[in-house]
Amino acid sequence: MEPAPAAVEPAAAPARPPHEPMSLPRSLAYIGASLLIGLTQGMAQGFVSTNIPQIAGDLGATVTQASWLMAAFMAPRAAMPLLLIKIRAQYGLRRFAEVAILIYAAVAVLSFAILDLRSALLVQFCSGMASAPLSTLAFLYMLEPLPPAWKMRLGLPLVLATSLVGPMLARVVSPALMGDQGWNGLHLMTLGMAGVALGLVYLLPLKSPPRVKAIAVLDLVSWVLIAVGFGGLTVAFVMGAIYWWTEVAWLGWIMALSVVTLTLAVVIELHRKAPLLDIRWLVSPAMLHLTITLLIFRLVLSEQSSGAPRMFQVLGIMQGQLVGLFAVISAATMLGGLALVPVMKPERVPLFHMIALLLIAAGAWMDSHSTIDTIPAQMMVSQAMIGFAGALFMAPAMMQGLLSALARGPNYILSFIVIFVSTQSLGGAAGSGLFSTFINHRQALHLQILREELSATSPQLGQAIAQRAATLAGQIGDPALRKAQALAQIATDASNQAYVMAYNDAYRLTGLVAIAALCALILHLWRDWLVGRLPVLRHPFSRKLDPSETRP
Known part of the structure; x- marks a missing residue:
């Protein structure tokens, strides 16, 4: 569910024609097109990740094999926005929009x-x-009718919230779409949304700035290396927890190949006069701070995509029973974006991040008290808080990065996109993989402890078996079979209990990471306040030496 920030470039590109006011109906049409295109992109990803078990059955594959579908979808998306900006600049915005939506409809x-x-x-x-390209088009259509003062204030929060809501809405509508048609129901929905988006793109053309020759040969070389590196890391993060990191050699080879290709791309870019990416700026303290902030938020937000849904799946709760939960999360996410509209300013970015971290920490702490009897309705408040926090964080963080890039010139937008895309796309895949890895490790530990407590000589185990066997007396006449069935039920309950305990550990860890990030943010703000108040700290080496202090 990662948005591509490439589309914000038109708001700052100097060659773009001045803004011409639109009529209200036409402006609403462009905004509606943006929302539809953003949902089309987000729901396409959510349809796959939500229905892996059902899709595996339709394809006659195992769940592990079907998980490759998610890796195949996510791998090419990590680096595509870099190339799309160059293509858009060289071939024109209108042609880019029409060809992009046509290709998506064809697929x-x-x-x-x-x-x-x-x-x-x-x-x-x-x-x-x-x-x-759809996330790019969603930005472009949102920004097209808005005056400059509202592009960041209204356009950015609304389109980013829509991008975040897409995968959640996919969970809301998937049970009804799957029905008796299986995966074809999802294809029909995707095709229908693509067809409507195709018509809107042709009916509502975008204004194009003058075309420029933007693509150089070395740009393509660097992009291929970055795409291979990002794609390899995405595959490794998605499949690592499934195949287990140390069990298969190809995971290590993929990660090694990714490191090599990314290193080569960095070397090439450092020695170019007109680089695709400004590597030196990317590793500056300010940008490293922004990168770490984006990455931490993406990791902690993985609790929502990899936590509650999978825990309920382990507990045997079907997708249809989760519709209400994800409808609430979707509404809270949109409210988070809308809440920014009247108050979002650059100087308030740290405040929004602090509120988001507090909400995530509180929501994770509430989730950490789950039991095997927990139902989706009991997690609506906590998950809504996390969804609200995600939208509250995303737009201010992106605004901060864009303003930093634009302060150095429009060409630095590409470099910022690398940070945003890598932290959102790779960070999302890494967060999900690390979350699943932690769950599997803790579940094995808790299950071992429970098995030791329920040893064959344990009086509690004998009493539990007798109680379960008594409840099965009306269904199974053979005492030996009743005892075996009771023992199997107890083993299943122990496994489920171990999983819930593992998820509670993960929720607590998420809350602790959010609290640690909040403390680091407060310390950073305090440091900045001290530097602003104490000129000596701001320029510790600015005092000139007296000539008598110098040595011959």
Whole structure:
């Protein structure tokens, strides 16, 4: 569910024509097109991640094999925005929009040709590439009708909240769409939304700045290296917890290849006169601070995508029973974006981040008291707080990075996009993988402890078996079979209890990380306040030496 920030460039590009006011109906049409395109992109990703078990059944594959569909969709998206900016600048904004949405609609039609896992993997890879421009188009259509004063204040929070809501809404509508049609129901929904978006793009053209020759040969070389590196890391993070990190050698080789290709890209960019990315600026203290902030938030927000849904899946709760929970999360996320509109200013960014961290810490702490009897309704408040916090964080963080990039010139927007895309796309995949890894490790530990407590000689185990067997007396006549069935039920309950305890550990860890990030933010703000109040600290080496103090 990561948005591509590339589209904000038109708000600052000096070659863009001045803003011309639109009529209210036409402005609403552009905003509606933005919302639809953003939801189309987000729901396409959510349809796959939400329904992996059902899709595996339709394809005759295992859940592990079907998980490659998610990796195939996410891998090409990590680096696509870098190339899309260059393509848009060289070939024109209007042509870019029309071709991009046409390709996405064509891929949506191609989805009906899926016959097996191999064809599904190919289509998902193409779908990941084709959907990458949609988040860009969502930004462009949101910013097109707005006057400059409202592009950051209204456009940015609204379109980012929409991008975050897409995967959540996919969980809301998926149970009704799957029905008896299986995966084809999802394809029909995707195709329908793509068709409407296609019509809107042709009916509502975007204004294009003058075209410039933007693509150089070394740009393509660097982009290929970055795409291989980001794609390899995405695959490793998505599949690492499934195959387990140390069990298969190819995970290590993929990560090693990613490190090599990214290193080569950095070397090439450092020796170019007109680089695709300004590596020196990217590793400056200010940008490193922003990168760490974005990454930490992306990691802690993985609790919502990898925590509650998977815990309820372990407890046997079906997707249809989670519709209400994710409807509430979707509403809270949109409210988080709208809450920023009247108050968002650059100087208030730290305050928004502090509030978001407090909400995430409080929500994670509330979730950490889950039991095997917890139902989705009991987590609505905590998950709504986390959804609200995600929207409250995203737009101010992006605004801060864009203003920092624009202060140095429009060309630095590309470099900022690398930070935003890598932290959101790779950070999301890494957060999910690390969350699942932690859960698996803690579940094994808790299960071992529970098994030791329920040893064969334990009187509690004998009493539990007798009680379970008594409840099964009306269903199973054989005493030996009743005892075996009771023992199997107790083992299942112990496994579920171990999983819930592991998820509680993960929720607590998420809360602790949020609190630690909040403390670090407060210390950083205090340091900045001291530097502003004490000139000596601001310029510790500015005092000139007296000539008598110098040595010959």
